[in-house]
Amino acid sequence: MSKFSEKVLGIVKSVPYGKVVSYGQVALMAGIPRAAIQVGWVLHTSGHLVPWWRVINNSGRISIKHPEHTTHMQKALLEKEGVKVTKDFRIDIDNYRYRPSISEIENLSLDPQYIENLSEKYNL
DNA sequence: ATAATGACATGTT
DNA sequence: TAACATGCCATTA
Numbered sequence: 001m002s003k004f005s006e007k008v009l010g011i012v013k014s015v016p017y018g019k020v021v022s023y024g025q026v027a028l029m030a031g032i033p034r035a036a037i038q039v040g041w042v043l044h045t046s047g048h049l050v051p052w053w054r055v056i057n058n059s060g061r062i063s064i065k066h067p068e069h070t071t072h073m074q075k076a077l078l079e080k081e082g083v084k085v086t087k088d089f090r091i092d093i094d095n096y097r098y099r100p101s102i103s104e105i106e107n108l109s110l111d112p113q114y115i116e117n118l119s120e121k122y123n124l
Numbered sequence: 125a126t127a128a129t130g131a132c133a134t135g136t137t
Numbered sequence: 138t139a140a141c142a143t144g145c146c147a148t149t150a
Contacts, residue, residue, distance in 0.1 A: 038145085040131040043131060045148095057133080
């Protein structure tokens with residue numbers, strides 16, 4: 001298990017009930033800004049340990065390629081937490097996005113430039 | 125070591 | 138809004 005995987009799992013675990021994050025945001029918080037797809041890989045392989053359904057893509061959609069069940073299951077899981085998901089799997093991500101606190105960001109021991117990126121991109 | 129694969133992001137049509 | 142192209146990097150073959 002790589003450090004990247006451990007960080008990703010830790011971050012996803014810290015996403016509170018009823019909130020969501022984007023793959024890109026998780027990647028950035030893990031210290032590798034453009035590794036969004038690797039976040040997906042980690043969740044795919046080790047996702048049973050963490051609230052993977054709170055991770056969606058940055059356009060506010062559930063874009064899991066896996067046919068059938070998983071997308072519907074994710075929709076159901078999110079709705080159970082009070083997150084509105086439309087029939088075509090759209091989510092108001094700005095409204096539901098998890099914005100980590102300063103202390104949580106410091107916990108990740110990120111480079112200062114990444115912290116700046118975070119606040120710029122996601123309006124922390 | 126190289127090449128292919130992916131639960132993605134971003135910018136351009 | 139959607140579709141396409143390119144960039145990215147951990148993992149696997």
